[in-house]
Amino acid sequence: MKPAPGVALRIAATQTLGVVLQRQRSLKAELAQRLPTLRDVRDRALLEAIVFTAIRGHARYDAALKAWIPKPLGYRDEDLRTLLYVGFAQIQMGLPAHAAVDATVEATRAMGRTHQAGMVNALLRRALREGLPEVANDAAWPAWLRTRVRRDWGDAASVVFDASTTPAPMWLRVNRTRVDRDAYRTRLQDAGIESTAPGFPEDALRLATPVAVSELPGFDDGLVSVQDGSAQCVAEALAPSRGARVLDACSAPGGKSAHLLERDPTLRLLALDIDPQRLRRVRETHARLGVGSNAELRAADAAAPDTWWDGVPFDAILLDAPCSATGIVRRQPDVLLHRRDTDIDSLREIQARLLDAAWTMLAPGGALLYATCSVLVEENAAQVDAFLARTRGAVAEPLDARFGRDSGAGRQRLPGEDGMDGFFYAKLRKA
Structure with a gap:
């Protein structure tokens, strides 16, 4: 027998969450596949809200299970654990008991775990009565990453951790x-x-x-x-002169290059991305906004200009570099699940290669904007300081306080400040 609609949605939420938690799949990628299968836009919104809440709150849910279950759940019970996360998330969202509890208990039965339905009912009703345990706002952050954020920001690290527990504004x-x-x-x-x-x-x-x-x-x-306000600040910071020749070196999904063209349709802009599939999204974004005829799109590696560059310098270059994404955890909470300590060194190497390559393509007097959605100093201020130390003729051009707090040669906005995502900006001028 087909499960009732509310039950089917809880099962879908459990399956979506399970793939992200257990198979390390991107939440964004999984939702892109799952949401179109739901016909009702309200169901899509509810599933998305449940999964986001569950990922943000999983440390609280783990604390509840540890305190309330005498025998820890084993590896064979991972789907049950995920279903409980879905139930706890609904309670945290304030859904009525018949939705948060009853439908989730029925989902337990529909998933072939009838013998555990009573336990699920008891745990969810206890959460309703007592509330979920409180945990520190940095509890969901892996220890190695928590240590780096505290090292970089001291007392201000709490700004980063607090923001990561709440949904971002639109x-x-x-x-x-x-x-x-x-x-x-x-x-x-x-x-x-x-x-x-x-x-x-x-x-x-x-x-x-x-x-x-x-x-x-x-x-x-x-x-x-x-587009978040912090991402919109990129075009404000680069501010190329009218009609300039501009390179967006890592352009997907296309919002920042589109913004540049909306501000000045006379720009001669090349939108580059190493991934042809992602470049398709840039093309779609430009087409919807009516700026597609003003840009050239090319699938190429910005770190290897000898394979594609025609030798004509650019007046302005935007390098929105690959990074740890630690400034957008409230939008992509699975960053905390998937990021590894070893990733940071790899990302720093990529960032340095991109900076050095982009600089060779910049015209004298031109400006390069280095930007990331990271809060880690080693990807941001330290990366730029190292570049300035090894690059003759590179000068940091100050940005004002609208772009965040002073951080080396650039500006850093921490997540939640001015209601925006965490972002770093450094504007470099070629003498």
């Missing part, structure tokens, strides 16, 4: 080539969507409550994009 970037920001804000208000317009960045709107993209007026017509 930011929009208004396409100035198609609509004025104030006019679009009025359209949002007419649709019952409240927003605020910050003084910086100037194309941004921040929603009071996240909504489905399908609810955004004119999204399919390219009036607006979903």
Whole structure:
């Protein structure tokens, strides 16, 4: 017999979460496959919310299971553990008991674990009565990464850890080539969507409550994009001169290059990415926003310009470098599950190679913006300091406090500051 709709959704959430937790699959990739199979947009939103909440809260759930179960669950019970996470997540979200408990207990039976349904019911009802145990906000962070963040930021590390436990706000970037920001804000208000317009960045709107993209007026017509405020600051920091020749060295999924073109359609922009599949997303993004005719797209390795570069220097280069993504944990909580200590050294080597290669392609007097969504000093300020030390004619150009706190030659915004994601920016000028 086919499970009831609520039960089927809990099973789908358990399967999605299990793949991320046990098989180390990307949450974003798994949701991209799973969500389209749900016909009701409300079911999609609920599944996504449950899984995100469960990953953020798994340290609390582990503490509950450790305290409440005399005998720890074994490796054969990983799917049961994941189902309990799904139940605890619903309780944490404040769902009614009949949804959080009853449907999850029925899902236990539907998954062939009828003999454990009573235990699931008891554990979830205990969580309802007593609440889930409180744990430190850094409990979900692996010890090696927690140590690095504390070393880098001292007392301010709590800002990073606190932000990682809460959902990120939804930011929009208004396409100035198609609509004025104030006019679009009025359209949002007419649709019952409240927003605020910050003084910086100037194309941004921040929603009071996240909504489905399908609810955004004119999204399919390219009036607006979903992009965090920190990512929008990239175009503000690089600020190429009108009509400049620009390279976006690691361009996928295309939001930052599109923003540059929205600000100045006369730019001669080359959007580069090493992955042809990801470059397809750049093309789709540019097409939706109406800037596709203004950019050249090429699948190539920015760290190996001798394989593709025509020798004509660029006036401005954006290097949004591969990084640990530790500044966007609240958006991608599975970063804490998948990142390994050894990854950081590998990423630093890639970043250094990209910096050195990009510099060879920059025209005298040109600007290179090095940016990451990391909070680790070794990927950011220390990486830039090392580059400046080994590179003749490279000068750091100061950015103002709108881009975050001072950090070496650049600026670092920690996650949650100004409501934005964690991001680092350093602007380098070739003398």
